[in-house]
Amino acid sequence: MTSREDDSFLPEALRFRPTTPLVDIGANLTHESFQRDLGEVITRAKSANVTTLIVTGTDVSHAKQAVRMAQEFEGLYATAGVHPHDASGWDETIAQEMRALYHLPEVVAVGECGLDFNRNFSTPREQEHAFEAQLALAAESGLPLFLHERDAGSRMRDILRRWRDDISDAVIHCFTADQETLHGYLDLDLHIGLTGWICDERRGHHLRDMVRDIPLERLMVETDCPYLLPRNLPAKLKGRRHEPALLPWIVKEIARWHSVSETELGATTTRTAQRFFRIEADT
Template structure:
């Protein structure tokens, strides 16, 4: 069984210091490919550097490059130029993490929207998929996306935690959906359980968003309290249960979906044998 984790914040200080050991644990758990998340220009550069340093095969680690809505206030005239250069690197497979966050509002909403629109324009120009963040902003995100959707090859709403109406609206716009350990949280994630079966197999991907969102159903729990890619198997287990699928089938479907979305290679026999 092979899995792909489409969201790993490997530049986070709690993970970066143990990156090699973390990747070995992921490999042992069957997580054969990972997409490292870029959340600012500096973090996107750092993610790209980790891909190059930790993956000499060029088959296992890839990244995104973008500016998160929390950092949208830093977006300026030079940002698009710098980001475009990063997006030209072969390891970088999507624009993002970009989007809207009207929950925390760390950046003013007009600046969030401007940064998002300019990143969507870049994605359209470069024909690259988009890795989206959304919190309490589904309606406005949909309004902005509709103006770009025909020019974008694909887009994923990463770490989807919304309600049925938002899910159906995203699917109607032909978006992909990323599911995290939020579904393993008995306090706030149970509303997702009946929705999981409504996501088409060619639109569903799995992610840890590590070191965040440690699955609450995981046993035993790590003493660190941090999530990591090896724990993607717990997300797989929970999603498969509610979709009434075998874990093997769901792993195959979500991996095929992620490879198509990010343009990832099929790992060589050497990489598979080590997983």
């Protein structure tokens, strides 16, 4: 099956190349849907001037897979952490494996870690235990944090407030919460990652009203692919899989609601991501 026949082929109308290189800070390229055409996905991203991809590691296995991708493909980097859904499995063996990963040059952040009180696949107590253990590893390694939070903003802020002097930078990835939660994170000097959620008129409308509250130097952009396909695309895909080549459409929507040009938003978020992850974007 060729890329023109499968669900990942992008119609001509979706091929949008911005003038400034972009950094996708959250790409779940270890997802099984990318196994058949990972190389083509990365090529399409580069063609769309999405030159740097941070591949999310949500457990030991996926973090190691993300590292292998980063070793194989130029412009890819990895995070390494345990997602709150899997927090019940946290133990000292996992802690030691994570500690070893943080010594690798391909690993640029601790995470994805945090709290998710929406689904509670792990209990809140288990989540908090694993989260604080990973905050300790972030403090030890000096790496920034790639954070997940859903329906747990108050508790997340309480925990982060206690650790704030010990950790370096942190980003709340795929932010979808309310204004009070946003301002609480900004007061803690955190960064905010926005996704195609803002392109969804059904559930992302509130983000449009408060995106200007986020200082440009605290904002980063991401696809969170293969999830959250943007709803502002001018053409339909055969399937529903999202991919990094579509990041420019998210930038376009954020720029619209932030009342800045796409070029300014792209350039600023790229500089912020380079500084945050301590990398140089490939151009």
